[in-house]
Amino acid sequence: MLFDDTYRTISKPTEGIFRDRGSKFLAFAYPISSDSEVKTILSKLKAGHPKANHHCWAVRIGVDRSVFRVNDDGEPSGTAGRPILNTLLSKDLTNVIVVVVRYFGGTLLGVPGLIGAYKAATEEALAQAQVIAKTVNDVYTITFGYEQMNDVMRIMKDEQLLVLENRQELHCELKFSVRKTQVEPVITKLNKILSLKAVYNYSG
The missing domain is CATH 3.30.70.240 (Alpha-Beta Plaits)
Structure with missing residues (x-):
């Protein structure tokens, strides 16, 4: 079949947590159906975690899996949003946003440390998710x-x-x-x- 008419997403919101050298990374994964939901989810998390240092995220949307956006929210470029997105890509999920809220613990983690932390937090949240196939x-x-x-x-x-x-x-x-x-x-x-x-x- 030339056209694959199914896609993989998650059934309901999930959370995960990863800690490294005092920093805490809280990951929140949400199923979404349109880009307009991103703003609402970010506002809610920022209101719930006003003292967090960063709210980094990645979204992948569209049944053809072609639309995605990433945001490092002040972290060094490519160390936060991109690892979150790569985790969504590796699990072949779409119509999902993952936001990772970071509380800085006082020790700099460096670029490889940040990439690993954002990836691990995302994987923790997605490990709790029920992946469903939709047509x-x-x-x-x-x-x-x-x-x-x-x-x-x-x-x-x-x-x-x-x-x-x-x-x-x-x-x-x-x-x-x-x-x-x-x-x-x-x-x-x-x-x-x-x-x-x-x-x-x-x-x-």
């Missing part, structure tokens, strides 16, 4: 006449499609989610129903 789905909206409702619902049931919204009037509108590899046969079946219109919404 990449497309969302479509279809419009059709009320008299075609039974035919449409039969296809939804036969193909085990998730109905997200269903408005039944003279002209009905139904929004559903379909696994990417199922799109072609499903749309072909729906198109056989007279005067039905399918509009692609988004992938997720």
